[in-house]
Amino acid sequence: MPIVQQDIITALIIAGIAVFVALFQLILAGQQKFLSPLLQNMLQLAAVCGITWAEVYSINHTFFSSICFIISTVVFLSNYMWGKRIRQFDLARKLSFLLLATSVLSISSFCSTVQIALGIFVAGIADAVAGILYHFLGNQSIIFLFEKRSWTGLLSFYLTAVFITSICFEYFSFHGILMALTFAVLPALTWLFSYKSIELFSVPIVTVTCLFNLPFFSTEDLLRTWVALFAFMLLSFLALHKKWLNPGGAVAACWTGTMLWINGGITAFVVPGIFLIGGSLFSKLNNTEREKEGRSAVQVFANGLIGIIFLCGYTLTGNQNWLLSYLASFCISMSDTASSEWGVFLKGKVVDIIGLKSLPPGVSGGVSFAGTIAGLLGAAILAFIGVYTYQLSRNIFFLLTLTGFAGMIADSILGSLLQVKYRSPAGSIADAPANGAFHWKGFSWCTNDMVNILSNALVSAVFFYFFA
Numbered sequence: 001m002p003i004v005q006q007d008i009i010t011a012l013i014i015a016g017i018a019v020f021v022a023l024f025q026l027i028l029a030g031q032q033k034f035l036s037p038l039l040q041n042m043l044q045l046a047a048v049c050g051i052t053w054a055e056v057y058s059i060n061h062t063f064f065s066s067i068c069f070i071i072s073t074v075v076f077l078s079n080y081m082w083g084k085r086i087r088q089f090d091l092a093r094k095l096s097f098l099l100l101a102t103s104v105l106s107i108s109s110f111c112s113t114v115q116i117a118l119g120i121f122v123a124g125i126a127d128a129v130a131g132i133l134y135h136f137l138g139n140q141s142i143i144f145l146f147e148k149r150s151w152t153g154l155l156s157f158y159l160t161a162v163f164i165t166s167i168c169f170e171y172f173s174f175h176g177i178l179m180a181l182t183f184a185v186l187p188a189l190t191w192l193f194s195y196k197s198i199e200l201f202s203v204p205i206v207t208v209t210c211l212f213n214l215p216f217f218s219t220e221d222l223l224r225t226w227v228a229l230f231a232f233m234l235l236s237f238l239a240l241h242k243k244w245l246n247p248g249g250a251v252a253a254c255w256t257g258t259m260l261w262i263n264g265g266i267t268a269f270v271v272p273g274i275f276l277i278g279g280s281l282f283s284k285l286n287n288t289e290r291e292k293e294g295r296s297a298v299q300v301f302a303n304g305l306i307g308i309i310f311l312c313g314y315t316l317t318g319n320q321n322w323l324l325s326y327l328a329s330f331c332i333s334m335s336d337t338a339s340s341e342w343g344v345f346l347k348g349k350v351v352d353i354i355g356l357k358s359l360p361p362g363v364s365g366g367v368s369f370a371g372t373i374a375g376l377l378g379a380a381i382l383a384f385i386g387v388y389t390y391q392l393s394r395n396i397f398f399l400l401t402l403t404g405f406a407g408m409i410a411d412s413i414l415g416s417l418l419q420v421k422y423r424s425p426a427g428s429i430a431d432a433p434a435n436g437a438f439h440w441k442g443f444s445w446c447t448n449d450m451v452n453i454l455s456n457a458l459v460s461a462v463f464f465y466f467f468a
Helices: 005-031 037-057 061-085 091-107 113-137 151-166 174-183 185-192 199-210 219-241 247-283 289-293 297-317 320-346 369-390 394-417 448-466
Strands: 141-143 148-150 421-423 438-441
Touching: 005 037, 005 061, 005 091, 037 091, 037 113, 061 091, 091 113, 091 199, 113 151, 113 185, 113 199, 141 247, 148 151, 151 174, 151 185, 174 185, 174 219, 185 199, 185 247, 199 247, 199 297, 219 247, 247 297, 247 320, 247 369, 297 320, 297 448, 320 369, 320 394, 320 448, 369 394, 394 448
Parallel strands: none
Antiparallel strands: 141 148, 421 438
16 A cells, blocks of 8 residues: 555654653753653643644554654663653653554454554553542552552552443443443453553554454453453452462452453453462462462463463454464463472472473473373373363364473573573572572563463464464
């Protein structure tokens, strides 16, 4: 499609917003000042309105996506160079993530302009309103992922998202209001999981994903969804009370359940549900300090996020390859969990998968005969359940089992090569630092959870590309 005058105008609008933010940041950096959070949120409201208008007005979406990606990169780099000199200045970073989400959605052939505009508008406006209300009202903040969020912010984000979406879904009808109340849940929960403004990328993606299923829900479907939501909240609260999950992990579990329900219905719960039950039971074999504190949101996402992404891909495209990759991802998580927990419990000889040197049980990168067999059986059991649930062929069963097993091996290899390890003065090796222990090998950023998500993403992607 040729580039027309409207595309040039939209590109200039986006560039103008970015230049204004970058120059404003540069001026503040030179004066060693910082922007008040209230003024940042007011500027964000204006910037989001401009980006949304440009998305609706553009014609050549490939050109518009390219422009957004280029400007997002420039803004991010400018923030990296100058923004760190200014305390609390994250508007440029938020703008870069919002433009990146706009670029990704605009290039996607299955997303309409209205869907993209609504995703951008809900994310940007509701986030800004939450920031403004927090400035005036304040509230106790809790770390749900890596950064603090408040319950006041969550409520204001949710109500703002309800107000915006209610206008789009038959505003004066019971069905329309119920639709808006349901639709705003996932964006609001996604907003809680912040890390250096990445929520301005994740919330638009999740919002657009919801638009592929929820608008087709009947009133009865929506009411059943609320029954499911209350069930998720009750189970999450129970897990929090029993200290199986911490507050962030409980909300992450509720988010995961809601995503599964909206994108796959009750059938989508079978494989993750079996993994959740099996993994929880396996974890009780070894009463570690990590289990006593309750699983965090990072741990929940490390085992389930990649599978959820593939399930969303199946929702958006209808391509069965995404569904098979969703099953493969959970088979990998099951295999790795079974291998780790049973390997420690059975106390067999453990060696480093790369150097073949003896390691203490439980140290990442170590493998044992019993743990390896347990991992293979875990993958096979979950693969069988997935094949039976979705009525797939016997060949798919073997493929999913091998993929789950390969994911477990990849996790051990990455754990050996990349994961941070500590050595005590006595010479013992562990994944976590103890008193007097020093950094022995690996990267400090590469924790066990990071290895889990990297190995799962890598092997699932290879499965999707070559076999599915």
